[in-house]
Amino acid sequence: MRTIHVFVVATLLLIACVYGNHDHDYDGDVTHASIIIDTTTTMPSFSCPPLPPHTPKNVSDLKPGDIKVVMALGDSITAGYAMDGKSSFAIMEGRGRSWCIGADQNATTVYNFLKYYNPNLFGGSLGTHIATQNWLYIPEEDVLNAAQSGAKTGDLPQHEMGYLLTQLKNNKQINMASDWKMMTIFIGANDLCSTCPPNGTLTATTADQFEAQMRSTLEIIRTNIPRVFVSLGEIFNISQVYTLGQTSLYCAEVHKKAYKECSCLFKPGPQSDAARLAMDILGQQYNQRLRNIAADYAAKQYTEFAVVIQPQGRDTSVEKFPLSYLSSLDCFHPSVLGHQMFAVSLWNNLITPAAQKVTSILPGAQIKCPTADSYLYTW
Numbered sequence: 429m430r431t432i433h434v435f436v437v438a439t440l441l442l443i444a445c446v447y448g449n450h451d452h453d454y455d456g457d458v459t460h461a462s463i464i465i466d467t468t469t470t471m472p473s474f475s476c477p478p479l480p481p482h483t484p485k486n487v488s489d490l491k492p493g494d495i496k497v498v499m500a501l502g503d504s505i506t507a508g509y510a511m512d513g514k515s516s517f518a519i520m521e522g523r524g525r526s527w528c529i530g531a532d533q534n535a536t537t538v539y540n541f542l543k544y545y546n547p548n549l550f551g552g553s554l555g556t557h558i559a560t561q562n563w564l565y566i567p568e569e570d571v572l573n574a575a576q577s578g579a580k581t582g583d584l585p586q587h588e589m590g591y592l593l594t595q596l597k598n599n600k601q602i603n604m605a606s607d608w609k610m611m612t613i614f615i616g617a618n619d620l621c622s623t624c625p626p627n628g629t630l631t632a633t634t635a636d637q638f639e640a641q642m643r644s645t646l647e648i649i650r651t652n653i654p655r656v657f658v659s660l661g662e663i664f665n666i667s668q669v670y671t672l673g674q675t676s677l678y679c680a681e682v683h684k685k686a687y688k689e690c691s692c693l694f695k696p697g698p699q700s701d702a703a704r705l706a707m708d709i710l711g712q713q714y715n716q717r718l719r720n721i722a723a724d725y726a727a728k729q730y731t732e733f734a735v736v737i738q739p740q741g742r743d744t745s746v747e748k749f750p751l752s753y754l755s756s757l758d759c760f761h762p763s764v765l766g767h768q769m770f771a772v773s774l775w776n777n778l779i780t781p782a783a784q785k786v787t788s789i790l791p792g793a794q795i796k797c798p799t800a801d802s803y804l805y806t807w
Contacts, residue, residue, distance in 0.1 A: 474536075474544055476797035484608065486731040487657055490804040492779070493545035495657070496607035498538075498552060499572040499596075500529040501588045501645070502614045504761060506575035509559055511764050513756030521560075521577065523553035527762075527770035528612040528659075529573045536768040538775050541795075542610070550601050551609075563587045567595060580618045581638050584645040593652055605654055610804075612774070613645070614661035614741075616714050621666070621690035623707045632706075635713040642721055650733045657804055658735045659778065660722060662715040664789070666693060667704035668746035669760055676751055679759035689760060715742055726806070734806040736782075740773040743787040750791060769793065781805045 484494045500506050506529065508522035524532030529539050531552025539552040553573035557566055563576065572595055574588040596602055619633035633641075642660075649656055670693050673679035687694035692703040718737060725735040751759075753766040762770060773789040776796045780786075782805060786793075 487734040488806045494608050495542050495610045497550050497609040499611045501584050502575035503579040504577035507577045509577045510755040510757040510761045519559045520556050522556045524555045527767040537771045541775050565591050581641040589648050609656045611658045616663040620707045620711050623692050623710050638714050639717040655732045659738045660718045662739045662741045663711050664741040664744040665708040667708050671747040673759045682759045736806050738777045739787045740789050744789045778804050
């Protein structure tokens with residue numbers, strides 16, 4: 429049985445050490461402590477013109493309305509961990525508002541953007557529930573969101589794909605042979621969070637290991653799930669979350685109290701700068717491996733399977749984000765607002781050719797509307 433994830437334990441300690449002490453020095457920090465995330469805030473409503481009916485010839489001919497099923501693999505970001513911040517003392521996942529696959533009504537998510545064009549879309553995760561560990565799922569709410577908080581790349585082939593394949597095969601709403609499916613994969617933060625200096629106690633996932641696990645996962649998808657458009661999300665420089673947090677006395681204190689949530693990012697001591705630099709270097713290596721993988725699949729020219737890089741994380745400057753884009757629980761995970769901007773950035777890139785895709789998540793970016801000439805671009 430898999431042990432409870434370190435960062436979940438760290439967050440419990442954070443709640444006890446920071447929030448449990450109402451007299452602590454940072455309770456009045458107006459830079460963040462008094463800015464509790466407004467979970468009712470949303471992006472402008474999705475009000476794009478309808479698109480004409482379309483029958484795709486192959487995976488490179490897909491339009492938004494052609495997608496029938498949406499799936500996701502990933503970690504705590506896609507699980508919606510802590511997005512509601514300090515609104516609850518339990519450790520919650522807002523899966524129904526997760527950036528790429530949340531299906532809650534009126535949530536700003538890629539799933540709901542796709543559903544605008546296909547009301548019969550299936551697979552989106554629903555509601556909010558307590559964070560689960562040890563590969564326990566709540567299928568009625570998680571649906572085809574296989575992401576789990578604390579997951580690393582090595583967990584994808586067996587654990588997350590195991591859950592997903594079982595759900596796909598047992599669900600009568602899905603026509604495995606004929607339905608076109610979209611899969612979003614965004615992972616790597618927990619792999620990077622174990623990127624400590626040589627005398628550290630954790631072992632990082634090397635770029636070679638990361639690539640091998642990603643290739644294994646993609647081959648499981650290709651050989652078991654017909655008609656899939658896969659989006660691979662590039663990761664941003666995790667160190668910038670620390671940099672942004674240091675602009676708030678509150679967040680700086682939170683990071684000190686629960687540094688084990690990502691020990692190589694928040695660990696105090698003289699080697700911290702070296703650890704953060706090592707994380708960023710390795711993260712860029714991960715991204716290059718993802719680009720290599722996508723290029724290899726493009727060269728194969730499969731007609732019913734594509735792997736497409738979505739590079740919005742590559743050059744993202746998290747350190748320039750408003751603090752409200754971070755969860756007020758841990759100043760680490762994205763808040764509801766953060767998830768909304770993740771969603772808009774991915775959506776805009778999905779309907780943009782490769783050469784024109786943006787490489788940064790930009791606060792305030794507007795939702796792009798596809799036209800009759802737009803595709804879910806594989807080129």
